[in-house]
Amino acid sequence: MPKKFEEFNLNRQILNAVEDAGFTVATPIQEKAIAPVLSGQDIFGIAETGTGKTAAYVLPMLMQLKYAQGDSARALILAPTRELAMQIAEQVQLFSKYTDLRSVVIYGGIGPKTQIEKLKGGADLIIATPGRFLDLYLAGHINTQYLKFLVLDEADKMMDMGFIGSIHRILEVVPRRRQNLLFSATMSDLVQKIAGDFLKHPTIIEASAQATPASTVTQSLYEVPNFKTKINLLQFLLKNDEEVKRLIIFCKTKTVADNIFSFIERRFGPEAVRVIHANKGQNTRINSINSFKEGNIRVLVATDVASRGIDVSEVSHVINFDVPIIIEDYVHRIGRTGRAFSTGEALTFCTEAEKYYIRKIEKLIRQQIPVVALPPEVFVEETPYEERQAIAKEIDLQKRKDDPDFKGAFHEKKKIFPPAGKKNDRTPPWKKKKFKK
Numbered sequence: 001m002p003k004k005f006e007e008f009n010l011n012r013q014i015l016n017a018v019e020d021a022g023f024t025v026a027t028p029i030q031e032k033a034i035a036p037v038l039s040g041q042d043i044f045g046i047a048e049t050g051t052g053k054t055a056a057y058v059l060p061m062l063m064q065l066k067y068a069q070g071d072s073a074r075a076l077i078l079a080p081t082r083e084l085a086m087q088i089a090e091q092v093q094l095f096s097k098y099t100d101l102r103s104v105v106i107y108g109g110i111g112p113k114t115q116i117e118k119l120k121g122g123a124d125l126i127i128a129t130p131g132r133f134l135d136l137y138l139a140g141h142i143n144t145q146y147l148k149f150l151v152l153d154e155a156d157k158m159m160d161m162g163f164i165g166s167i168h169r170i171l172e173v174v175p176r177r178r179q180n181l182l183f184s185a186t187m188s189d190l191v192q193k194i195a196g197d198f199l200k201h202p203t204i205i206e207a208s209a210q211a212t213p214a215s216t217v218t219q220s221l222y223e224v225p226n227f228k229t230k231i232n233l234l235q236f237l238l239k240n241d242e243e244v245k246r247l248i249i250f251c252k253t254k255t256v257a258d259n260i261f262s263f264i265e266r267r268f269g270p271e272a273v274r275v276i277h278a279n280k281g282q283n284t285r286i287n288s289i290n291s292f293k294e295g296n297i298r299v300l301v302a303t304d305v306a307s308r309g310i311d312v313s314e315v316s317h318v319i320n321f322d323v324p325i326i327i328e329d330y331v332h333r334i335g336r337t338g339r340a341f342s343t344g345e346a347l348t349f350c351t352e353a354e355k356y357y358i359r360k361i362e363k364l365i366r367q368q369i370p371v372v373a374l375p376p377e378v379f380v381e382e383t384p385y386e387e388r389q390a391i392a393k394e395i396d397l398q399k400r401k402d403d404p405d406f407k408g409a410f411h412e413k414k415k416i417f418p419p420a421g422k423k424n425d426r427t428p429p430w431k432k433k434k435f436k437k
Contacts, residue, residue, distance in 0.1 A: 003031045009038055010063050013098035020060070021094055027052035029207035034060050037181065045183040047207035054091045054153070061125075062092075068100040071122040073263055075149035076174070078130055078167070079217070080157040082107040083289065086152065087128045089124070101125065109281075115377065116141050128423050130158070137173060138402035151181045155223050159190035160326055167194060172374045182423075186328045201361065207234045216338035218345045220371040226391075228381035229374075230321060230349045231263060237319070237347070238268065238377050241298070245316045245362070247364040248292075249301045252322035254279055260321060263302045271296075277303040304329050310408045318346045323354035323361070332362045 002025040005018050026034070029047040036043055038061035047053045059427055061075055077092075079085040090107035103125040106115045112135065119126075119141050125140070126133070136142050152158065158167065180199050184191050195202070224230050237244055244437065251257040252275040261275035273290035274297050292300045293312050304324060315337040322332050332350075337344025348369065362368050374380065383391070399406045 002026055002028075005059075008034050010034075010059060011066075014059060014062055014150070017095045017097050018055075023055070027207075029053045029205065030056040030059075032205045032207060033057060036203045036205070037061065037179075040179055042179060042202040043181045043183075043200055043205060044195055045205045047185065047205075048182065048322075051207055052209075053183050054088055055095065055181070057151055057153075058086055058088070058091055058095055061151075061181075062096050062099065062101060063164070065101055065124055065151075066099070066430060067101055068124055070120070071120075071143075071145075072146045073102065073104075073123045073126045074146050075125040075151070076133070076147055077127045077145075077151040077153060078170070079127065080129065080161050080163065080255070081151050081154075081184060082129060083285070084154060085127050085129055086286070088154050090127060091199075092127065099374040103127065106132050106136060108135075110283075112136060115231065121286065130163045130170060131408060134166055134169060135168070137170075139414050146175050148177055149179050149181070149199075150174055151183075152194070153183050154332075155182050155184040155191050155194060156188055156328055157184045157332070159188060159194065160328065162219060164190060164194060168197070171198065188328070205421065210418040216343045217333065217334050218338075219348070219369045220345065220372045221348050222372055222374060223355075223382075224351070225373065225380055226351065226383040226387050229378070230351075231260075232381065233349060233378050234260070234263075234319065234321065235267065236375055238264065238299070238319075238401065243316070243370070244312055245298070246292070246312070247299045247317045248315060248333075248336050249318060249319045250322050250324070252305055253302065257303050259302050262297055264301070268299075273297060273299040273301060275276075275301040278364065289398065298346060314342065316344060320348040321344070323348060323350055323357045325357060327357060327360045327364050331365065332349055351391060353391045353398075355401060356395070 004025055005015060005023060008026075010018075029051045030053075031055070033043060033045055033056040037057055043057070045056065047051060047056075060071060065074055077085075079088055084107055085107045089103060092103045100124055101124045103117045104115065104123040105127040106112075106119070107319055108130045108131055112132070116130075116136065119136070137144065152167070158164070180202075182195055182202075222233060224233060234249070238247075249260060251260060257275050257277050261273055264273040275289060276285045280288075288297075288300065289312075292299045304326070308377060317338045318334050320330070320333055324333065334346035337346060341432050348358070357429070358369065396406075
C-alpha cells in the first residue's frame with residue numbers, strides 16, 4: 001500500500017497545501033526520498049520523468065526551511081532548461097502557499113532586470129538555470145554564503161547540454177557544508193562523475209530501473225518509409241479526436257517542427273495547435289504551454305528543448321515524429337504522458353535510417369518497443385530520390401560509426417596515380433624522389 005502524506009513528518013501548512021493540490025498518496029520516489037531528505041542525507045535519486053520527483057525533494061526541503069529568514073537564499077535548485085525551472089517554481093509556490101517562504105525563479109532568454117528586482121526583495125529559495133545563476137552571482141546580485149541546500153534536477157540533461165563546467169564553477173562558490181540532492185533519469189558516465197564531485201556518501205534511491213519508461217506508458221513503433229508517409233500517418237491519428245485528446249509531437253529540428261505546425265494548422269485550424277522551439281521567444285513559449293495546460297489547444301509541437309519542461313496532466317498521447325539521436329531523450333519525451341498515476345500512449349515513427357537509434361533505445365530501456373502495422377487507410381508514398389539518397393547516406397555513416405573499416409556507397413574514392421616517370425604522371429611533387437646531380 002502506498003504511504004499517505006499524513007504519515008510523513010511534515011507540518012500542517014505543507015500537508016494542507018498537498019491536500020489542496022489533490023495529492024493523497026505518495027509515489028514510489030516520494031515514499032523513498034522524503035524521509036532521508038528530512039534526516040539531512042545527501043541523495044542520488046534515479047527516477048524517470050513524471051514520477052513526482054519534484055515533490056520528493058521540495059516537500060522535505062520546505063519543511064526544513066520552515067519560514068522566511070533574512071534576504072539571502074538558503075536553498076538553490078538548478079534545472080537545465082527555462083521550462084523546467086518554471087515548472088519547479090510552480091510546484092514550490094503550490095506547496096509553500098500556507099507558509100511565508102519566498103521563492104524566485106531566474107533563467108535566460110529574457111532581460112535580467114525583473115529577476116534582479118525580485119532577488120533584492122529577498123528570497124529563501126532560488127530556482128535557476130546554471131548560466132543565468134552565474135551571470136547574476138558574478139554581477140553581485142546573489143549571496144551564496146547562507147545556502148544550506150543545493151539540488152541538481154535532471155542532471156543527465158545538464159550533462160547533455162554541456163553544463164558540467166558551469167556546475168563546477170557553482171560548486172566553487174557555495175558553502176562546503178550543505179545538503180546535496182541530485183536527481184537523474186539515467187546514470188551516464190558524466191552523471192556519475194558530477195555525482196562523485198557533488199555528493200558526500202549519498203543515499204542512492206532508485207524508484208525504477210535506470211532509464212526505464214514509466215509502466216503507465218504504452219509504447220508503439222510504426223515503421224514508415226519516408227517523411228510524407230509520416231505526415232499521412234499523423235493525419236490519420238489526429239482524426240481520432242475522441243481518443244487522442246491531448247497530444248505532444250516531438251521533432252528533431254526546428255524546421256520539421258514548423259512544417260508540422262503549418263500542416264496541422266491548415267488541416268485543423270489555428271485554434272488546434274501551437275509550436276515551441278529555441279527560436280520562439282520566451283513569452284511565446286510560456287503562452288503556448290499555458291494554452292496547452294488549460295486545454296485551449298489540443299496539439300503541442302515541440303523540439304527536445306521543451307521535452308523536460310512540460311508538466312501537463314492528462315496528456316493522452318506523445319508522438320515521436322522523429323526518433324531522437326540523443327537516445328536518453330526518448331525516456332524524457334514519452335514521460336510527458338502517463339504522469340504519476342495516469343496512463344498514456346507513446347507512438348514513434350521510424351524510417352529505415354532511424355532503426356539504428358531504435359536499437360540503441362531498446363538497449364537503454366532494456367525492453368523492445370512493439371512494432372504496429374500501418375493502418376490500411378494510411379497512404380504509403382513513394383520515397384523521392386533525394387530522400388532515398390539521404391537515407392542511404394545516413395545508414396552508411398551509421399555502419400562506419402560502428403565499423404571504421406566499413407566502405408559504403410558514399411565513401412571517398414582514393415586518387416590512384418600512375419607510377420612516377422610514366423606518361424600523364426600525376427604523382428604529387430612532394431612524393432617524387434629528388435636526386436642530387
